Amino acid sequence: MSILNPQGAKWKRSLFADLLLTALIDAFSILVIFLLMNFSSTGEILFINKGVELPSATQADILEHNTVVRYDEGKFFIENKEMADQNAMIQELLDTRKEWATTHPDEEFRGILTIQADKKTKYESLNSIVLAMAHAGFGEIRFAVVTK
Structure with a gap:
């Protein structure tokens, strides 16, 4: 513990954890938006068996x-x-x-x-x-x- 700043190392660790959490939330938000954009469709999805080629x-x-x-x-x-x-x-x-x-x-x-x-x-x-x-x-x- 520091005499000048009694919270010293603990304060730095909590700030670092907050920064990591913020970046993680941003990354997950981007991932969710990406997945929603790629998998949204206006039509019905047909499951095609392996080896079947549609016209x-x-x-x-x-x-x-x-x-x-x-x-x-x-x-x-x-x-x-x-x-x-x-x-x-x-x-x-x-x-x-x-x-x-x-x-x-x-x-x-x-x-x-x-x-x-x-x-x-x-x-x-x-x-x-x-x-x-x-x-x-x-x-x-x-x-x-x-x-x-």
Whole structure:
């Protein structure tokens, strides 16, 4: 302890700790802003399985939240739930439509379906999705694409 300044070393340590804390808070604030700017999006984020390459498009709309049907390695998934056959797909789409009607009673059902499939997928493979959506009352198809 110093005779001239009884708080001497303790005062210097607390000032140094305050400076470190201020710099740390600034660094975390910058990091949070950076992460918010990079991960904010206006559309829905689709999870694409490894090895699946979406078709590319020069013009595309911003993705809205719709029912997503995924075709991957010969299997169909509606909202990540695997479907056994076309009848199961129709039933799941009908259930989705009923659920939408109960959660949005004042809005008209738009019937938009987003199909996510590899760009090498043949139309014959997607035909059962189109037939199922027609039976369930979905009238508009949108494909998940990557913009150029």
